[in-house]
Amino acid sequence: MLIRTEGIVLKTQKYGEADLIVTFLTSDKGIINAFAKSPRKTRSRFGSSLEPLTHTKISLWGKEQSLPKITQADIIDSFHQIRENYNDFVNISKLVEILISLMPAGIPNKRIFSFFLNILHTVKASNQESRDALHLITRIRLLAAIGYAPRLKGCGRCGHESLDFYPDSGTTLCSKCAVTPDRAGKPFMRINNKVIHFYLHSIEWPIHISNRLKPASQTLAELSGLLDKHLTFLLSKKLKSSEFHPNSIRPQYKVSL
Numbered sequence: 001m002l003i004r005t006e007g008i009v010l011k012t013q014k015y016g017e018a019d020l021i022v023t024f025l026t027s028d029k030g031i032i033n034a035f036a037k038s039p040r041k042t043r044s045r046f047g048s049s050l051e052p053l054t055h056t057k058i059s060l061w062g063k064e065q066s067l068p069k070i071t072q073a074d075i076i077d078s079f080h081q082i083r084e085n086y087n088d089f090v091n092i093s094k095l096v097e098i099l100i101s102l103m104p105a106g107i108p109n110k111r112i113f114s115f116f117l118n119i120l121h122t123v124k125a126s127n128q129e130s131r132d133a134l135h136l137i138t139r140i141r142l143l144a145a146i147g148y149a150p151r152l153k154g155c156g157r158c159g160h161e162s163l164d165f166y167p168d169s170g171t172t173l174c175s176k177c178a179v180t181p182d183r184a185g186k187p188f189m190r191i192n193n194k195v196i197h198f199y200l201h202s203i204e205w206p207i208h209i210s211n212r213l214k215p216a217s218q219t220l221a222e223l224s225g226l227l228d229k230h231l232t233f234l235l236s237k238k239l240k241s242s243e244f245h246p247n248s249i250r251p252q253y254k255v256s257l
């Protein structure tokens with residue numbers, strides 16, 4: 001069966017001597033894995049079309065459940081600017097990990113495909129100064145789009161005001177609801193109204209005007225820490241990509257094939 005669709009390369013894994021397994025977020029088939037024969041050999045016909053984050057037109061041969069073979073991949077946008085900027089690449093890698101970990105494979109979702117593509121275009125076109133806020137906003141919005149955003153608007157059980165976020169529940173809880181016998185001693189994080197305010201705007205405002213939000217660096221840091229805790233709980237493991245700190249010494253890593 002021939003499948004033609006648009007895809008964004010989420011990740012690649014080496015397979016054998018010269019072959020590759022590529023994970024795509026596609027517009028028609030959701031997240032799928034596909035097999036590329038010998039793309040790591042020089043003068044491969046795939047060129048750089050299977051680099052992470054590349055938006056391509058792909059043709060696949062075989063059944064989508066049983067590792068179809070990539071027969072053609074034509075670049076629509078390489079997004080090499082994102083790959084070549086360490087801070088951007090680390091931040092977008094977090095989104096990729098969220099997608100791969102939390103989205104069921106093989107379920108078509110055109111909305112998420114367009115959404116992720118829009119994020120890549122927005123990051124590519126944005127000003128360097130507003131990137132830290134933008135990356136945080138994209139993480140929040142992606143979580144909201146796939147239904148895993150934390151709740152920070154009042155107590156998640158009764159709706160009363162609360163500034164205490166409980167990662168194990170993914171929500172703020174008021175002092176009454178947080179101390180029920182089943183919840184004794186659960187760790188929480190005290191947040192403030194600026195964090196909540198910025199968070200709610202991040203979700204509600206269209207992403208292309210989100211650069212009008214000008215959060216203080218303290219607010220960004222607190223919310224970023226909260227999201228990391230939330231994700232750690234969700235994924236039951238720390239996001240691999242959050243072990244690298246943007247702006248720290250660049251570790252040896254290679255994204256080219």
Ligand SMILES: [Zn+2]
Nearest residue numbers: 155158174177
């Ligand atoms: Zn409550």
